[in-house]
Amino acid sequence: MDPFRRRKNNYISLVLLLCLIIPVLAGCWDRAEVNDLAIILATGVDVSKKEEIELSVQVFIPKPVEGGQQEGVSSGNNSSQTLVRSAQGVTIADAMSRLQEKLTRRIFWGQNEVLIIGEKLAKKGIGDQIDFWMGHTEPRERADVFVSMDSAKEVLESMPELERDSAKQLRKLVDTQIGVKVTVKDLSEMLSGDAGAAVIPWVAKMSPSNLGVNKGKNIPFIQGAAVLRGDKMVGRLSDKETRGILWPRNEAKSGIITISLKDDEGFVSLNLLRSHNKLIPKISNGNWSIKVKTNTDLEVIQNTTNLNLLNLKSTKKVKRMVVQVIEKRERLALSKAQKKMNADIFGFAEAFQRDYPGTWKRKKNEWSEIFQKVDVTFETKVNIRRTGLSNEKAKKGGRE
Template identity: 90%
Template sequence: MMDFFRRRKNKYISLVLLLCLIILLLAGCWDRTEVNDLAIILATGVDISKNKEIELSVQVFIPKPAEGGQQGGVSSGSTSSQTLVRSAEGVTIADAMSRLQEKLTRRIFWGQNEVLIIGEKLAKKGIGDQIDFWMGHTDPRERADVFVSMDSAKEVLESMPELERDAAKQLSKLVDSQIGVKVTVKDLSEMLTGDSSAAVIPWVAKMSPSNLEVNEGKNIPFIKGSAVLKGDKMVGRLSDKESRGILWPRNEMKSGIITISLKDEKGFVSLNLLRSHNQLIPKISNGNWSIMVKTDTDLEVIQNTTNLNLLNLKSSKKVKRMVVQEIEERERLTLSKARKKMNADIFGFAGAFHRDYPGTWKRKKNEWSEIFRKVDVTFDTKVNIRRTGLSNEKAKKGGGE
């Protein structure tokens, strides 16, 4: 009996010792990193320096306690109290990153990086190495939005928006509005390694703020069209209107307003996009390559300053025809520039042919640059006006059809 209790006691002691050992192993806070020990990166810029090296610039967030009358420590004045910009040069982006760490007393943390800006000079030289590094490195975010800047990327990071906290937040919100092109690092990598080997990236310029007395000498970043890349090099640029012409064929048109005018009618009709679905329908017949851009879109009338009563079927058809003409005009304008001036398949035609004609594509893919210029492109656009709104007073009084 004594042996039984002795064995029970020994097991109890062993169990307690085992639990104590497990507790020691579970103590995982010994190597924690405090926020105040990190340099939190909000945005990154990559340029070619005067020494022909890679210049890496980062916008670092400065955590600050809330002050009286402020929310969350965000100053009501200049954003300079919330961020700072630091730069370093290196022969590669990895070399520049290590040199940048030497200039900062806190460990660089890339987890909050939302934006990657590439200077135009570097974009024209080629960005393949930079994108490969970004995709292969474990710390920077693949979902960061990519931009090409007219000026140096560093200058864009140093700019000061009037409403947003910093340049990173300004640019992120602009592309999230879904009015223009939105491209992440992952998207860019896929486009450059895809069948077309071409990409479109939002192009950033700067403008002077409206309140010069408060922000004298500072600029506000804004998106002004798109940069076009073929291979990994920038080969041209598209205006705002031309950039919107890309969105329809790529099935990326999510929101926007189309304003049209009609012949023999004073005033305008503005329509809001509700939904859009687009298809690329390729065809190869007797050695001839053709593709149809098929669009099916729903809109609503949000303003009508003409005399037309859009509840009338004849008037509604007039508006639909003009909307179709406006959409296809934008697409043709962009297609013409992409083919004649840049020879860059930014519409993704190559992927459509590869999908539907894999055998032919395998034999002809090396000739795509020449074939792209000759592809017969047609458009089939269907417009549905789901809501016409109230007819205007002029139409009610018999001023229009």
């Protein structure tokens, strides 16, 4: 090959190689070291005494893992794990900028997994705060949302017994799938949906710890749910009422149902294996109705009655009682949400919009009045997949 052509080819190859390498080398120019960041684990938003937004953050304090301590297990002294800082502003963005002035490290929102809203702010309205959170580039849309009875700041300052911090405590509680679990994205979709209502886990008054270093310190726990209509809190549901809304929302994933039977001493406890729920709407002669159709599988985990659950007659008796318990919980939640709070937290609006798009388009502005008059019926099918071993009483000739 001609020497000139060879040099030319080598030159072209070198230029192409540099073009590939330079972008890679330039990728680190704006990197931030962990030691330069204030890593936010959870955020609380309240209304201050001056009626401004009070923004509180739980900041993680890095420290080496102590020898012999298992990962994820708290040593009991949470005071050195996190710190809480607050700032006030006329808007949440203003409060964020003032908060940065109080921290020597740049605030990093990428690890924020919990957003707690104080009750006072929830009753005043949270639309602006959720819109800001969804539009901000750093905070996670998948962060879990809670409404607290006490101020959000108090919840962040609390010290759980088993977990590293209150943020992890709350995440673990909603991950059990026994109650409702709502992210920022879920909340935004609920508030902007046809129903215009939302339900959020409720952080109740905190009970004092009885363990060592944390003795006397408050720990957060979840008790029911807050109900929003529009973007304002209009009431709350108890634990039992909250479990009642899970079936129509197709969110019943786990839990234990314990029943007692007439004329039989003792109890039968059943574990929920799976559940499928469907809303079947109907509009006839101007009357709006909806059927909540449930098909659920359970297994018996304890039987302290004299019934032999290997007997078909006894199994049918248990099934009938389970159906009554499920539908009683549903009616309890429905009565409070429909009659007292007028908040469609069940997804009825979406069901009517899906099956009757034309009628819905004409009537959606009247949904607030229509919802209170919707006739709701229930069709519940219970399947007991495993009855377990018969108890000793049944083996000795107990009742069928």
